[in-house]
Amino acid sequence: MKDPVAIWQTAAVVLRELLARLLVDMDRHGAAFLAQGEVEALHDYRVALRKTRTLLKHFAASLPPLPLTSGSSWQQLAETSGRARDADVALETLTDLVGPASAPAPAWFGPRMETLRQRQHETRRELHELLRGPGYLALHESWSGWLQRPVPSTLRAGGLLPADVVATVAVDRALRRLRRAARACADASDAASGSRARHVLRIRCKQARYLIDLCAPVLPDIGVAGLRRTLRQLQNQLGRERDLTLLDACLRNALVEGADSAVPELFRQRLAQEQRETAAVGVAAARAWVAGKNFRQVLRILAGQQETVHKRKESTMKQLTVLRHAKSSHKHTDLTDGDRPLSKGGVEEGSLIGRRLRQRECCPDLLLCSPARRTRETLELVLAELAAEGVAQELDPRIYEASTETLLEVLRGVSDECQHLLLVGHNPGLTELWNLLTGETQEKLPTCAGGTLGLEIASWQELGAGAGTVLFRFSPKDAEPKPAAALKRTKGKCRKGKSEAEAVPGHYRCKRCAAVSDKEKRLCRPEKIR
Secondary structure (H helix, E strand, O other), X not given: OOOHHXXXXXXXXXXXXXXXXXXXXXXXXXXHHHHHXXXXXXXXXXXXXXXXXXXHHHHHHHOOOOOOOOOHHHHHHHHHHHHHHHHHHHHHHHHHHHOOOOOOOOOOHHHHHHHHHHHHHHHHHHHHHHHHOHXXXXXXXXXXXHHOOOOOOOOOOOXXXXXXXXXXXXXXXXXXXXXXXXXXXXXXXXXXHHHHHHHHHHHHHHHHHHHHHHHHHHOOOOOHHHHHHXXXXXXXXXXXXXXXXXXXXXXXXXXXXXXXXHOOHHHHHHHHHHHHHHHHHHHHHHHHHHHXXXXXXXXXXXXXXXXXXXXXXXXXXXXXXXXXXXXXOOOOOOOOHHHOOEOHHHXXXXXXXXXXXXXXXXXXXXXXXXXXXXXXXXXXXXXXXXXXXXXXXXXXXXXXXXXXXXXXXXXXXXXOOOOEEEEEEOOOHHHHHHHHHHOOOOXXXXXXXXXXXXXXXXXXXXXXXXXXXXXXEEOHHHHOOOOOOOOOOEOOEOOOOEOHXXXXXXXXXXXXXXXXXXXXXXXXXXXXXX
């Protein structure tokens, strides 16, 4: 089984190469736009910019920090290229709706086209200046330095996660958000909310498609080609409605005075009708797809991949089981602290925890124990239930009354061949160690309580603060709850029973002595009064 660290490093290299190609594409398409000013070059530049932002958004924690990704230069690039693209779309859509170029254009058509062309020219000039400005040059310098930085072996947040888990989670989340957006379109109560819901659905389609494109090298077999094709079709259909809406907004708000009165009502009706039909087709297609068996199958595969890889991670990481000794007896005043045995309750606790660890398939490679009698007896009880008599055991005097620093020193000295270590010791050292490794703030571990930690380390020498993730906890109170003690009964009488004259519907009467009470537990043979 391949080590998750190696998997992550390999996939992180793939992500870096992908981002490097995206940055080169942005530069190339931007240069083509500067040289030619074509709509297609602007569209390619915009797609490369969006994919780069998507990659950085979902994988920012797994890549070296890239300066200026949220700065003014980056934001200006996104906003300005968006406005330039919107101006081009409005021109294309208006030309397409009015009719073929050979047909005579309406009188109102010329001034509107001229206004849109002026806007297109202004936004393109602004984007030209931005792509040639100092901010864009600084952005490229930061990218060049970023590409020389080493690949991290772990995520900075969330511990050790292979890239296939990160990619799978990102795509799974994007598809589920898309499904929620498709359902929200049907629940829209008015035209405004419906338009917003369709806009969100289009964005969700685009995000899911970009993520699938970016994560394809590390995704499970979910039919990537078919997903891309379907998402592209949905995005185009919903994008057509968005283009019509944009044109409508331009005609209503962004043109010369009196635009509403100058544009014929027939054209208005045609535009509105096409908007409705396009939106209905797009939403129906999206809802049918997310409700279909192929979409559900993809989600099942993604969920199964996450579970499988998380199990792989848990099985390959180092584990530390921390166990405080069971209850000890204080009856023997003539004995020293280290010679005190377990009490009767402590013996029961040790056996209970042993059975609990057996249920969790706890299989330590090495047992470290304090030489105190109560810890040794606790360990014997646990091992009797685990049937792990052949496991190597060490009694280390440093564990008795040890501080956190001493316990860390003991653990860092363990051989790296050990994958699962069971440590039996005392408070307050164990509680402080637990809090240090997990970041929790427990006051103290109860007797015979503890838990198993997954450690984000390759060697025991790397053990330190925040290295542990809680896999499961155990305590005698949670292991096998004791049956509730029987209520004490008095011979022939119920406790605190009222006289029969005070009987009230809803209260209880004892079948034996006719005593009445408002609480069922106070009677030895209660019967509800109707």
